[in-house]
Amino acid sequence: MNLKRDLPTSTLSGFALSGLLILTLLNILLQNMPDNIQTAGNELLKLNANEGVANAVTTVVVYFRGFDTLGEIAVLFIASLGLGLMLHSNTRCDIKAESNFMLQTASKLLFPIILLFGIYVMIYGHLSPGGGFQGGVIIASGVLLLLISHKEFEVPHSVIVALETFAGVSYVLIGLIGLLVLDTFLGNFLPHDISQMGMLISGGIIPIIYIIVGIKVGSEMSMIVQNLIKRSDDV
Amino acid sequence: MIGFIILVTFIGIVIVAFSAIIQKRLSDSIILFMGVGLGSVVLFFIFKAPDVALTEAVIGAGISSLIFLMALKHLGESR
Numbered sequence: 001m002n003l004k005r006d007l008p009t010s011t012l013s014g015f016a017l018s019g020l021l022i023l024t025l026l027n028i029l030l031q032n033m034p035d036n037i038q039t040a041g042n043e044l045l046k047l048n049a050n051e052g053v054a055n056a057v058t059t060v061v062v063y064f065r066g067f068d069t070l071g072e073i074a075v076l077f078i079a080s081l082g083l084g085l086m087l088h089s090n091t092r093c094d095i096k097a098e099s100n101f102m103l104q105t106a107s108k109l110l111f112p113i114i115l116l117f118g119i120y121v122m123i124y125g126h127l128s129p130g131g132g133f134q135g136g137v138i139i140a141s142g143v144l145l146l147l148i149s150h151k152e153f154e155v156p157h158s159v160i161v162a163l164e165t166f167a168g169v170s171y172v173l174i175g176l177i178g179l180l181v182l183d184t185f186l187g188n189f190l191p192h193d194i195s196q197m198g199m200l201i202s203g204g205i206i207p208i209i210y211i212i213v214g215i216k217v218g219s220e221m222s223m224i225v226q227n228l229i230k231r232s233d234d235v
Numbered sequence: 236m237i238g239f240i241i242l243v244t245f246i247g248i249v250i251v252a253f254s255a256i257i258q259k260r261l262s263d264s265i266i267l268f269m270g271v272g273l274g275s276v277v278l279f280f281i282f283k284a285p286d287v288a289l290t291e292a293v294i295g296a297g298i299s300s301l302i303f304l305m306a307l308k309h310l311g312e313s314r
Contacts, residue, residue: 055286057286121289129285129286129288129289130286130289131286133290133294134289134290134293134294137293137294137297137298138293140298141293141297141298141301144298144301221298224302225298225301225302225305228302228305228306228309229305
């Protein structure tokens with residue numbers, strides 16, 4: 001293999017330069033490492049008990065870093081919007097061949113189970129692993145199964161618009177109510193008693209926000225998948 | 236025993252990832268990429284990160300590979 005021909009000199013020198021920078025940074029970090037770096041998250045984990053949520057990861061994602069989660073679903077919304085703008089057209093013609101009989105029958109059987117599992121992961125996000133993002137994507141993969149197996153199936157656009165608007169508006173509204181009541185954005189204004197930890201209704205606003213995130217992610221991912229599959233050829 | 240499982244999974248991930256980049260056909264690479272995601276799910280679960288394992292199983296091994304496959308289908312049509 002001729003290295004000089006396959007990799008241009010600028011690429012190689014770029015690799016070398018970035019490697020050198022990373023080594024320098026690592027050296028500085030290792031020399032000035034604070035002593036308590038292993039216990040950096042313990043303060044937050046102590047605060048976790050105050051919210052009465054069994055899954056500590058959910059408390060971090062939805063409550064301590066709730067504003068970041070709002071930004072993340074905004075990023076997903078922008079991705080869905082860009083894909084819709086690039087691929088959308090009125091003439092829908094894609095899957096020419098009828099899909100397999102087995103796939104058609106099995107998808108009718110499997111779709112309710114996938115939907116149920118997605119909703120379970122969404123609602124139990126504050127008690128067990130999983131949550132809004134995962135549940136939403138599971139629901140979107142169920143929609144993908146239906147889109148592959150049934151030629152004429154299509155998620156109604158008005159339903160997606162209604163769900164996504166509802167989810168986005170209610171996320172911001174809950175955050176603003178927290179700002180009014182407790183002086184912090186996304187403050188936990190509902191009762192969250194520590195004795196209720198592990199119950200389905202516990203943790204105040206945290207399960208509600210995770211369900212909202214699940215609705216938003218599910219509708220956005222379904223729209224992305226549908227735009228990719230039902231794209232017409234002439235775009 | 237658990238260390239042996241971790242070692243085997245890790246070596247398997249490296250082998251699958253390397254074979255994914257030397258495939259001639261892109262669709263084979265995407266299927267092997269799903270294998271890399273599957274191995275990482277096992278590793279995440281052993282390292283006591285079930286949240287990350289579920290996310291990786293759903294997003295990394297599941298829907299992103301399917302989106303890659305759909306994009307590849309459209310690329311093949313326009314070529």
